[in-house]
Amino acid sequence: MSSDANPDASTDPLLFGQRMQMLRTRRGMSRTVLAGLVGRSPSWVKQVEGGRLQTPKLSMILRLAEALRVGNLSELTGAERSRPTELFIGPGHRRLPEVAAVINAYPLGPATTSAVSSPRHLRARLDRAWRARHSAPNHREVVGSLLPELIRDAQLAARQADSGPQRRAAQAVLAEVYSLAQFFLAYQPESAMLWRVAERGMVAAQESEDPHTIGVSAWLMAQAHRDTGPSHYEAADQVTMETLRYLEPLLPDASHEVLAITGALRFEAGYTAARRGDAGTAWRFWDAARVTADRLPFSYFHPVTSFGRTIMGAHAVTVAVELHAGGESVRQARQSDTFTIPSRPRSARHRIEKARGYQLDGQPEAAVATLEKAYEAAPETIRYNGYARRIVLEESEARPLHRRRRAADLGVRMGILAV
Known part of the structure; x- marks a missing residue:
């Protein structure tokens, strides 16, 4: 839920590859990790950073910006190629x-x-x-x-x-x-x-x-660490696992609230594992969270974490997306449609995750159509979401005119593109 402090990108002139390497190393990210996040090889990353390949096209720049958690594209491209587009830090x-x-x-x-x-x-x-x-x-x-x-x-x-x-x-x-x-x-x-x-x-x-209160605060602290970048994943895991060790002995006689925050923390452990690319651990923790959710009434919905039985399908989409498994993301998205999430912002967030899955699966038109539904549910969710912003900006540069127009119309409504 946070972004790393912006690196000093004012030391012009820096080549694109030099900026990319600076941002990557400041995030504690290896070339192999970055390559996996953008669907390229480590040697491709090395060649771009070394200046042996030309600056990538806008679609790849946006993917790199997403992976490196930059706030504004100028951090990556330089002031001379700046666009008034913030990604993971939205407008105030x-x-x-x-x-x-x-x-x-x-x-x-x-x-x-x-x-x-x-x-x-x-x-x-x-x-x-x-x-x-x-x-x-x-x-x-x-x-x-x-x-x-x-x-x-x-x-x-x-x-x-x-x-x-x-x-x-x-x-x-x-x-x-x-x-x-x-x-x-x-x-x-x-x-x-x-x-x-x-x-x-x-x-x-x-x-x-209070165990429930401690669990909620730890859940949000773990998110803050994880969303800062790979160099904070270990800290996110430490907060999550320490809190689970504290809560789990209480579970036999736990209230619904303590069960729910325990399930939410178990999923968070899986979420961080998925960010690392550890599929086995990610799905193991998702399954542990599902077992916890099954102990709750079907209609139960935790007011802070949105945890409950109806959210597990959405969580499965998130795990698949973070693992960059496009086909699995779409399969999980179709299954998750069975349930209704009783929250406008959480429902919009789920649709954004589905849109990411469609784009990973090579279905960009379905991705934009899903983002339109997310906008209808909660405009302020999609407006501040970096993934949604990146997909819309990328599609606004698509070759087919009808795709460009549809994405541009949504971008105008989101406030990231001018009329």
Whole structure:
């Protein structure tokens, strides 16, 4: 859910291959790994970096940008070939300044004596916020409007708690408010703030001593590490596995919430393995997550992770896509259509994963058609998703006119292409 700090790409003149090598090494990525991610050989990567091959076409530049997790194509191509296109860091939302202001505030005086919401009242407000997020097509707008007051009130409740149980309950709510903030901040140009919120959420979760709260904060911390790039995969695994070791002894008598966060963490382990290209481990953890999901009621849907029985088909698509198995991605996508995901943003995210599978399988028109459905479900999900942006930009350069027009129309609606 975050992006690595942008490398200094201002030391012009650098050749394309030199920039590519600099970005690759700063991400801790081998030539073999990068080659696998873009469907080429390690020798091809070496020749491009060494300047023995010409700068690739736009479609390959976009794939390299996706694999290297660059924010703007100018990081890879140089300022002289810059396009106003951010990939894994989307545009700043209009609510970002007010959310950032309250996150950056550090009250240093004594806690105010004014009335403070109880943890129980804050929990009810937070539950309403999660429901609003799942039902709203423009979910960042909804969450961004609610977060400032929620953060201030949860911080105040934690400071004013005057007993151990009340303090732990307040810290649990505060940790989950920070979790909601991470969903808002993801893929926006404030990656440092996202890390700050993730760390605060982990501290508050530990203070709460609540297994479910600890699991949720760890789940989001693992995502932050994994999405930073290959050099953080080990840290993502460490957070995931340590938390699973903590939760698994509790499972025989666990609540639905603890079961769900355990299943979500098991899938996260598989997700990271898939990013590494370890198919056996990825599917083993997916299967462990499915076994956990089967212990939940069919209609159960975890409000933070979206985990439940209906999400496992979508998770299977994600594993296949991350393993770059186009045919398997499409097969899993067809099977996953049996279920309905009760969340607009999560449903849109699933359609984006399906679109990635169609493109891997050589079906670009199906990919764009699926992204159109994702846009209908939740415009703010697709607008901030780097994979969706890359597919649309690549198709806007396709040779057949009808494909270019369809992709360009979607790109205009997403705000990444000019009219």
